[in-house]
Amino acid sequence: MGWRERVQRDRVGRSMRMARRALVLLAVLMLAAIWPAGGGTTADQTPALPFYGIQFRDILSQRDLLAPAGDAGAELIRVNLRWAEVEPTNTNPPTYVWDKYDALFGAMAQAGFAIMVTVRDNPSWAATTPCGPIDKVPAGRLVSFLQAAVARYSGAPYHIKYWELYNEPDNQRPDMHQQGGCWGQYPAQYAALLGQVYPAVKAADPQAQVVFGGLALELLEDYFNHMFLNQVLTSPGGKQFDVMNFHYYRAFHWRWDPFGKDLIGKTAYVRGVMAQAGLQKPIILTEVGYPSVGPAEDGQDYSEEASSRYLMQAHARAHAAGLRAIVWFEMMDDPDDPRKYGLLRADGSAKPSYTAYQTFTRELAGLPYLRDASQGTLEAYAFDAGDREKLVCWSETVTQTMSLPAIGVWIVDKAGRRSGVLDGSPEDLDGRRDGVTSFPVGPEPRIVYPLVRSELPRPAAYLPRMSRGAR
Structure with missing residues (x-):
């Protein structure tokens, strides 16, 4: 059954979920209005963030997916904001082209979703690579862009409060720039950028939250610097953020199981690294998914059914790990990605994982997590x-x-x-x-x-x- 038929069948339930998302968004804004800005060092001072999120692509056609995302029970959307698109040319004063993002963010906010923005993609006039250090102009140009974006989108009608600085910045290969970040060889420079960005964002919106770029932290050949987080936190400026953030994929569970089951173990590891640096900050998981198609040689069960099973397991474990939010990757299959991570197929029809997401949120959204009640295996x-x-x-x-x-x-x-x-x-x-x-x-x-x-x-x-x- 396609999502359009599902929406028609469940109008009453969808209306109730829309009302719930609106109340959650209102709570975020009310908390943000009274929450102290803080210094970005040790205290947990984060406004309430909706727990259930989905990754959207930053293309206008994704607006058509807002209805099925809402019907699934999602409350949070993570989406890119590409600097190179907004400021394609180097002018003085800066010239910004916001039209695409005005339309995209506006539709998301109007549908009742909270929005988390991932700032990425340097323009060629500002940096040698689109994913790493700003080395052709002063880093202040990125800071100015980000400050302008926060000023534009923090208030009505967008109400965006969460700003993430690059995607997987621990990637150390510029040729893999499609990851969205490649600061892996430059942890001290990423730390310095945090130190510049943090006060600028707070000046534009005292309730805005600076989110550490979602870390891969994987031992994957030469792709990632697995010591990146440690190095950033011990460099000047590296503690200037509000929310810690990482990614997790089941295929790498062997690395994290010694710290705890599956993503619980990786959360414990990240929390431990922060504790060593004297930090206690909320942690979110902004990318977790399970492909419907994958290589048979790695021994994993890749299928739509397996993806739906893992979706429910991951969300339950995220609660157990004490995470503040979890973002499923992604809403719809990317036609260019043969692994097919989406909750929906490319034709818009619902996979079993879509129904599993809907079931989990319908039964458990808003309920306080109590405890791990496991019995052996x-x-x-x-x-x-x-x-x-x-x-x-x-x-x-x-x-x-x-x-x-x-x-x-x-x-x-x-x-x-x-x-x-x-x-x-x-x-x-x-x-x-x-x-x-x-x-x-x-x-x-x-x-x-x-x-x-x-x-x-x-x-x-x-x-x-x-x-x-x-x-």
Whole structure:
């Protein structure tokens, strides 16, 4: 089913989610209005940032994807702002061409999304490479551009508060400039740039937040300087930012699992590096994804179904890691990328990962995270739903039995289908009516929560109704 049909089918739910996003955006603006500007060194002084984000490309046709993104439950959009496009020529005073971004950011804000901007792509008159140090003119030219952008977009109707400085700046190969950053050989210069950018951004908007460029931190041949973060934080200016930021892909879990499971481990590593530098700042994950197509030789399961499973796992682990936001890469398949990371196919039809995103946000958005409730290799993460707890659970190895002290449980699969198991029913794996309900948990992530007494069906009808399931 394409997203257009899905939107038509679910107008009421979409309207409610739009209202929720509007309230979240209002909360961001209200908090920003009262939050102290801070010094960008140690204190956690960040206005509330919506947790659920999606990466958009900076092309005007992406405006057509705002409706399905909203229907999925996303609240935050991460998108590029390319300096070379806005200031293509070197003039005095500077000449800025904002038309494209006025239209793009305006549509995103009007749809109720919070926006995080990634500033990147140096003009050729300013730098030798589009992704690294400003070496043809004083770095103050970039600072002036960024200050002008913040002044233009911080207020109505855009309300942009989060400004990221390059994408994956730890990349050290200028020939890979499409990454959006290549400061890997110049950590001291990136630190100095932070030191210049920070006060300029705050002067334009005291509530604006400077976001460290999303770090890859991977040991990938000669692509990345894996000591970049340590080197920046120990260089003058390197602590002048508000929010730490990194990227994570499942294929590199072997490097981070010693610090904790999957992206939880990488978060712990980043937090530890900051602690060594005397910093305690909020951390966000602005790029995580799972391709629908990939090389068979690396042993990973690449498919649309595998991507949808990992989406739910990653979002649950992001809560457990204490991250402030997670941005899924990306909204729609890029026709030029054979790996196909999108929630939507290039023709606009929804993949299973789109439905999984929608299910996760519908069931858990706004619920406080409680704890890691895992049992050995059975992973489970608990959320506070008020009168009960909701658990996201799965077992990556073999199907296992999970038991909850309850008269029954609701089980929601990643496609959003809800079914139930009653204590003592044939579906109850312990086979007893004993106040404990047992059910299987396998590789497919599920959201489970106790059934309360008011939800009990009539005795004569409960088994057929429970086995059919209902949304």
